[in-house]
Amino acid sequence: MTRLRRRDLVAALAALVATAPAFAAPVPYALARSKTLIAFTFQLSGTPQTGTMPIRTADVWVDTRRLQNSRATVVLDVARAETRLPFAREPMLGPEVLDAARFPTIQFRSTRIRLGRGGRISDGATITGDLTLRGVTRPIVLQAALYRPPGSARDELDRLSIHLTGALNRHVFGASGYADLVGPTVGLDIRAEIERKP
Template identity: 45%
Template sequence: MRPMTRRTALATLGAAALCPLAAAATERRYVLDKAASSVGFRFFVNGIAQAGTMPVSAADILIDPDRPAASRVDVTLDVTGARTALPLATQAMIGPDVLHAARFPVIRFSSTSIRLSAEGRLSGGATVTGALTLRGLTLPITLNANVFRARGSGPNDLSTLTVRLDGAISRAAFGASGFPGFVGDAVELDITAVIRSAT
């Protein structure tokens, strides 16, 4: 075993210091194409499915092609813009008994970890776990994730990606439990986000 001299020690420390910078350099920042993206949700009123949408007001997305599990996402939704097909249901949803948009105008999701699929990909069984803040209460949630390249693009073309997320939350867990006799507790999420590389 070679002894570690001052010279080799300095070289080792220098290499260790450069490693995080090299890894960080592979990260790519993406911007959301709002016109091509949608945050959909589904809930049940008297057992009948109702659908709605909520606009995205901000998104900060970093994807690391070399280390996909190190990718990050931070998304803010505009609660005041939430809509359903039924005007009365929309008013009840953004009112004080459910989302209380006047007091809590945004919903935020910030990822904390990503688990890749068995093939090591951001699809086919990948999940994203993060902190969801709704009505001022923050709880962990896990969503199924799939990331796709643009149709017809080459295998190394990551300039445009489509991110699909789906899962479900309990509205009662966040205190949005109004009208329990009519509206089911589970809210299903179906999110499509088209993102384009900012670099």
């Protein structure tokens, strides 16, 4: 290849790089803990009950150009779970249900995001992930929504709100204690706010 042709090739590649669209990559977001609530529901003797469980750690990455490339790993603190019925808390954390002494955390790791209508994480979007509870890992699908603050500009993405809902069968994870009193289905309602890290 002659020097001239080499120079032309280098110039063409440089021009291609300069005009190619910039592809965003996932960027880290921090969890605003004071604005985050992990709530769960269950049936006790046929009566709906609620509880909460705090987050121990959260590793969240959002790709604002290709939302399906976003990912998250969240670890919950089992020992600090609460219910509105104080007498139900100890059995819930005991060896027959969550067994907090042996399994102090619950982990969710996303594996796939399916976008909703209009390519958004809302309007029917789902997040599939692996849930590890009592040392047992099973897939779970959560309905997902990701929002900007009301009134914010379209490109204002420094602060985002997340709403996830879903359900699991506790028996699949071995948390089968008190089956005569507590129903098998545990509902999940997760609301969180995340902020882009500097």
